[in-house]
Amino acid sequence: MxxxxxxxxxxxxxxxxxxxxxxxxxxxxxxxxxxxxxxxxxxxxxxxxxxxxxxxxxxxxxxxxxxxxGNNHETDWMHASLTKLCDEIEHTHHKLLKETLPLLSDMMAEVVSLHGESHESLQEVQQHFMNWRDDILGAMAEEERSLFPAIRELEAGGKTDASLRASLNKMIHRIQFNHEDIGKALKNARSASENFKAPSDACPKFAQMYGLLRWIENDVRHHVHKEESILFPRVHQSLSH
CATH class of the missing domain: 1.10.3910 (SP0561-like)
Structure with missing residues (x-):
């Protein structure tokens, strides 16, 4: 390099x-x-x-x-096709969240029921988690139902009339607004959990829950980054041509 x-x-x-x-x-x-x-x-x-x-x-x-x-073998998402980028987000990040969020939700509910009274911050962590969980699931549903199909149509050379442009801009703006709420909830959850630090008297499941939360949060940030800093700017660039 x-x-x-x-x-x-x-x-x-x-x-x-x-x-x-x-x-x-x-x-x-x-x-x-x-x-x-x-x-x-x-x-x-x-x-x-x-x-x-x-x-x-x-x-x-x-x-x-x-x-x-040096020379890494990661896909260059700045130059890969928009269709491939949408597929990556959907098949990697969306799939992971669909598989892990129910597990984390159940695990957190169990830990809160066991330790919520002695560790009051747990209930706060759970509330922030549910906030970003519900927001990102809603955003994912809209992306798979409407936004990603429209982006694939745009790249395939389909209609690019004013209606499609307005629709894409509106959907992206709505997702970006959603991302702002997700970002705040992620930060609040990290703060309330003291950077996912399990207390000294935590049971194994308590520590496991924080470990899973940290891991999923990390993937969410990669997921949102690919949309905010790569996918959406490239779509806007395509629409301006």
């Missing part, structure tokens, strides 16, 4: 653009607890300032991470 490519994104570039162009940097943002999905439009330097981090050090770490990654 050339130095010119590494240096192509300055500190003023958005966090979302960093992960869109260099997926390996997601691990750095995860480690630093910088949100690259719902806050993906925020410039890197602003995200650093808000988190008390030195911009030059974070920028250097990101460049080092890209250099160390």
């Amino acid at each position: 050339s130095d010119s490519r590494i240096a192509s994104l300055p500190p003023s570039a958005t966090v979302g653009d960093w992960v869109a162009n260099y997926p390996e940097t997601a691990e750095v943002f995860d480690m630093l607890q910088i949100d690259y999905c719902c806050d993906g439009a925020k410039p890197l330097e602003n995200a650093c300032w808000e988190n008390g981090l030195e911009v030059i050090r974070v920028h250097s770490l990101l460049k080092h991470t890209v250099a160390q990654a």
Whole structure:
């Protein structure tokens, strides 16, 4: 990987653009607890300032991470077809959530019933979880029913009249509004759980529940990022041609 490519994104570039162009940097943002999905439009330097981090050090770490990654074999979603990107989101992220959210919901309900009185924050964590769970399930349903078919039609060269453009813009705007609520609920759940830290007297299921919540939350952030920083901007670009 050339130095010119590494240096192509300055500190003023958005966090979302960093992960869109260099997926390996997601691990750095995860480690630093910088949100690259719902806050993906925020410039890197602003995200650093808000988190008390030195911009030059974070920028250097990101460049080092890209250099160390070398030639990776991940799909370049910035240039893959829109249809393939929709398929990826639907068959990977949607499928995972459909399979795991019922399990997590049941596990959390059991843990809250057992430990809710002695650990009051659990009920708060559960409420925030249910908020983003219901929001993302609703967004997924709309995407599979209406948005993704319309995007596939757009790419296939179907009608691109004013009606389709207006419909796509309206659906994307609605999903983005939904993403804002999801982002807030994710942050609130993480805060209420003290970054998914199980208390010292937690039973194995309590710790397992927090581990599953952390894992699913991580995938949700990857999921939202692919839509906010890659899919939606590329659809808007196609509509402007």
